[in-house]
Structures are given as C-alpha cells and as structure tokens.
Amino acid sequence: MFSIEKHDDGEGTVTLNLSGQFDFNAYSEFKPKQTEALDTPGAKFIVLDLSRLDYLDSAALGTLLLLREKAQDRGIEIVIRGATGVVQEILEIAHFQRMFRFID
Template identity: 45%
Template sequence: MQVNVRFDNNRAILALNGNFTFEFHREFKHATTSALQHPGLSDIEIDFSAVDYMDSAALGMLLLLNERAAGKKITLVNCKGTVKSVLDIANFGKIFEIR
C-alpha cells in the first residue's frame, strides 16, 4: 500500500494505492499526521480509486483520523466495489461524506 499526498489550497488529497489493511497503519498515520500539520488545512479528501479491498483495521484508522482531524471535513471519494460495500455496511456515510 502506498499513499501520495498533495495539497490544493486548504485541501489535502490523499491518494491510496493497494489494499487498505492493518499492515498499512504506519504509512497512513504518517501521511495523515503530515497532512494535518499543513497550515490552513480545512478539508481532507481520501481517494480510493486504486483501492480494491479494505479490512476492519482500515475502518478504525479512518475513525482515528476523524478524531485527530478536530472538525476538519473528511471526504472519501471514488469508493467502489468491496470498499463501497464495507463503508456502507459500517454506516460510514453518517460520519464522512462519501462521493
């Protein structure tokens, strides 16, 4: 799993690539911590277009990010297939905007 971070004004865009599982927790935390330290950050967009699978640990990582984001808007984009199903079953649409 890889994560590429880029910034567009006050928005951090994290593009995930690979299976989003527990083995990825260090990389994900490092990338999100770095993004959250960006001056003026108001939005975080996580792009799932290159992710085909996520496990329950990934759900936990997203919840922890939501806590650490302290009110910043988090949007999950390009969710498809199994990833979309997992997010729907977990009712993550009530916590995050999913597009």
C-alpha cells in the same frame, strides 16, 4: 501493495490517494501521511481518494475513524472520494455514510 500520495492544492484541500490494500499492516505507512495531512497549514478538508483502493479491513476502518476524530479537533473535514466495488460495500456496511461526506 499499499501506497499513499499526498497532494495539497494550496487552497485548504489536502488529498491522500490510497491504492492497494489498506489493512493492519499498512497502518505504519498511513500514519505519517495522516499526520502530514493534518499538520498542513490552512487545511480545511482532507480528501481520501479511494478510487485505486482494492480492499480495506476493520483495522483500516478504525484508522479512518481515528483520523476523523483528530481532524474534527482541528476543524478539518474528512471527505471520501471514489470508493467503488468491495471498498464501497465495506464502507456502507460500516455505515460510514453517516459519519463522512462522500463525493464522486
């Protein structure tokens, strides 16, 4: 099961909490939340909380790169929080630490 929850702190940080498995099949769920986060008035940061994510595939990696590109066009920074286990390993192998800021 894949789920996304959006939280706007009212101070420019929008958090997308992802859980389950983020793969090609989950894109249709992710896209509207991504758009909603990008369209949040005053957004400066989108935090992707991956602490409850169990797995992501290459389609998900591509989706995150596209999100980063769209966010940069709007002056929004994408931040990754809480990646652990296999998710952290996949992000490291893909060298996401070079393209995204990671926080605990």
